[in-house]
Amino acid sequence: xxxxxxxxxxxxxxxxxxxxxxxxxxxxxxxxxxxxxxxxxxxxxxxxxxxxxxxxxxxxxxxxxxxxxxxxxxxxxxxxxxxxxxxxxxxxxxxxxxxxxxxxxxxxxxxxxxxxxxxxxxxxxxxxxxxxxxxxxxxxxxxxxxxxxxxxxxxxxxxxxxxxxxxxxxxxxxxxxxxxxxxxxxxxxxxxxxxxxxxxxxxxxxxxxxxxxxxxxxxxxxxxxxxxxxxxxxxxxxxxxxxxxxxxxxxxxxxxxxxxxxxxxxxxxxxxxxxxxxxxxxxxxxxxxxxxxxxxxxxxxxxxxxxxxxxxxxxxxxxxxxxxxxxxxxxxxxxxxxxxxxxxxxxxxxxxxxxxxxxxxxxxxxxxxxxxxxxxxxxxxx
Numbered sequence: 001x002x003x004x005x006x007x008x009x010x011x012x013x014x015x016x017x018x019x020x021x022x023x024x025x026x027x028x029x030x031x032x033x034x035x036x037x038x039x040x041x042x043x044x045x046x047x048x049x050x051x052x053x054x055x056x057x058x059x060x061x062x063x064x065x066x067x068x069x070x071x072x073x074x075x076x077x078x079x080x081x082x083x084x085x086x087x088x089x090x091x092x093x094x095x096x097x098x099x100x101x102x103x104x105x106x107x108x109x110x111x112x113x114x115x116x117x118x119x120x121x122x123x124x125x126x127x128x129x130x131x132x133x134x135x136x137x138x139x140x141x142x143x144x145x146x147x148x149x150x151x152x153x154x155x156x157x158x159x160x161x162x163x164x165x166x167x168x169x170x171x172x173x174x175x176x177x178x179x180x181x182x183x184x185x186x187x188x189x190x191x192x193x194x195x196x197x198x199x200x201x202x203x204x205x206x207x208x209x210x211x212x213x214x215x216x217x218x219x220x221x222x223x224x225x226x227x228x229x230x231x232x233x234x235x236x237x238x239x240x241x242x243x244x245x246x247x248x249x250x251x252x253x254x255x256x257x258x259x260x261x262x263x264x265x266x267x268x269x270x271x272x273x274x275x276x277x278x279x280x281x282x283x284x285x286x287x288x289x290x291x292x293x294x295x296x297x298x299x300x301x302x303x304x305x306x307x308x309x310x311x312x313x314x315x316x317x318x319x320x321x322x323x324x325x326x327x328x329x330x331x332x333x334x335x336x337x338x339x340x341x342x343x344x345x346x347x348x349x350x351x352x353x354x355x356x357x358x359x360x361x362x363x364x365x366x367x368x369x370x371x372x373x374x375x376x377x378x379x380x381x382x
Contacts, residue, residue, distance in 0.1 A: 014149040025155035035114040041104035042309040042356045048101035052093040055129040062124025075113035107282035111360040163240045173220040182212040190232040223249035242342045271368040280358035289376025298340035306364035308332040314351040
């Protein structure tokens, strides 16, 4: 999901141990879903986290997550955190012991797994809310912007795995092969692949085999393209996305006049590249032209996710007078080994970008590339 947060604030993300789905019915009996909460410090300085609040919709309806969330608990004991139920629908993760806050180093992510979830039996989508209370120094805590995460309750399982492209950046006119792993043909739900204005019946025999292995070769791409694989079940729709950037893309305009040389997309620049890295990466950049950051991150062991976070802070026009800048946060989390997550981050001229990549445990592989849309650079700040 996309979040909005102050530039110096931690970023909280929520997903599940079962690929973003909450298993119910037979799927729940086979594998229970746990909530995975990750708190990331994307800034270049330490932060103090006093409290993380989790608000669940409680009831028996399709929009409710559980009728009785009292069994929710930390999956493993930790010396730093404890989980308290403070209302029928609200939980707080707070420091255990005498400490008033948990210290988060620059670029650090703390991932907490909450098990014991008993979802109700009604398929549907539940909106779970999170908020973080944090500070840069003792005694001056602030509440971050509340974020909403939509979790799909479903009796289905293993709907989408390994949704990847053969390349995340290509030359103008090159094709890519999109691959995924879905359900076997017997009892398979509806699969659709969308990009631009195109809809592909991805569950057709020419794209998916009997075991659920799917692939589609695109036509030649002439501009940066986003792809979404959507699964339509009787419970809800569930999708996964990726993007492929195109170097020197075609220009589509209504009217263009020039009396000189026009260059739309400059040479791509590698911001950071790492393989099997264990040390978190953090950096702050300033853009002297509009552009895009193409990020790719993958973990190297199931259950040890790798996280990407980019906070773009751009100056506002003179109005509104109450604010001088606006901030936009983009996150991605790779949960399955060798199944990378891809993300595009738009960056306007004059913006500051804080980027971090890390794995809570284990190692990660990443590639961050800057694509300028004019004459300028994305310069790293000391």
